[in-house]
Amino acid sequence: MCRWIAYSGTPVLLSRVLFQPEHSLIDQSLHSRMGVETTNGDGFGVGWYPQEGADPAVLRDVGPAWNNRNLQEIAHHTRSGLFFGHIRASTGTAVQQSNCHPFRHGRWLWMHNGLISEFRRIRRRLALAVDPERFADIEGSTDSEVMFHLAMTFGLTDDPPGAVARMAGFVETTAQDHGIAHPLQMTIAVSDGRRIWAFRYSSEGRSRSLYVTTRIEALRALHPEVWFLHELSDETRLVVSEPLGGMVGAWNEVPESSYGVIEPGGGTLHDFRPAHAAGRTA
Structure with a gap:
């Protein structure tokens, strides 16, 4: 599986989130605690x-994140108020640049941790459901990218x-037609x-880990001594596959x-349920 982070809030250097925390995403690429694999180097x-x-x-590359000099150079010199970071552990597809996350289409970014079980068996049927005008935009061979373009086909921009x-729902229905149990695992x-x-769901109800930070004003009250909390707006949030450190009360x-x-x-937080075609269940 993979590890990822999504940041929204006060513009910061990417390195502040990717490299500096005690259990940063870069540390997780070598020492994941909650993933299926300890090492995420694909x-x-x-x-x-x-x-x-x-x-x-x-920026995407096939090498491991922990020793990529281009990533370090960019992260230490680039500020953003909204960014994604992803480290990959392949579930069977090739280690190549076009299979690395996040995927982009226009102003949209998409990244995924999980898998479609027995993807090879249903890949053709899933891919043929993609809008023909978008089909040529599929550059790699992952289930994650097909999921992105299916979501685009089904109205993601609106x-x-x-x-x-x-x-x-379409993935689950297609898998059901092929006798595949519990086909979908996704954050x-x-x-x-x-x-x-940010979505957390699996067909079997045992989804991969996902956490969101506590409101910044509450964290300031809990940890007035932590200086960087005073530099962040009240709206700043992080969503992560696993916590970046052990600060009490920080992760939910x-x-x-x-x-x-x-x-x-x-x-806001909402319930999530796949939308299946009329008369069908997963």
Whole structure:
């Protein structure tokens, strides 16, 4: 599996989040505590919005994150108020740049931890459901990228929660037709540059870990001695596959089968359920 982080809030150097915490994403690439694999060295990616209203920039590479000099150079000199970071552990597809997250389409970023079980058996049927105008945009061979373009096909740009629900329902229905039990495992982050949607769901109800930070003003009250908390706006949030450190009260588990929305002014939490075709169940 993989590890990822999504940041929204006060513009900071990417390195402040990617490298500096006690159990940073870079540390997790070697020493993951909650992932299926301890080491996540099958590539990495970062995607960031350089300014409000701009399309995101993306850096992806096939090497491990812990010794990539280009990542260090960019992270120590780039500020952003909304960015993604992802470290990959392949579930069977090739280690190549086009398979590294996050994936981008226009202003949209998408990254995923999890898998579609027996993806090879249903890959063709899933891919053929992608809008023909978007099909050529699929560059790699991962289930994650197919999920992204299915969500785009099902209306991601207008209704992200509904599109992800329709994508998940279509995957489960297709897998059911092929006798595949518990086909979908996903924690997903998607952004349009202003908001972040984060989803936690699995067909078997045992989803991969996902956490969100406590409100900054509450953390300041708990830890007045932590200087960097005073530099962050009250709206700043992090969503992570596993906590970046042991600060008491900092991390809250995202509930099973739910999604959150982080946007200017705050955040909200909602139940998540796949939307299956009429008359079908997963």
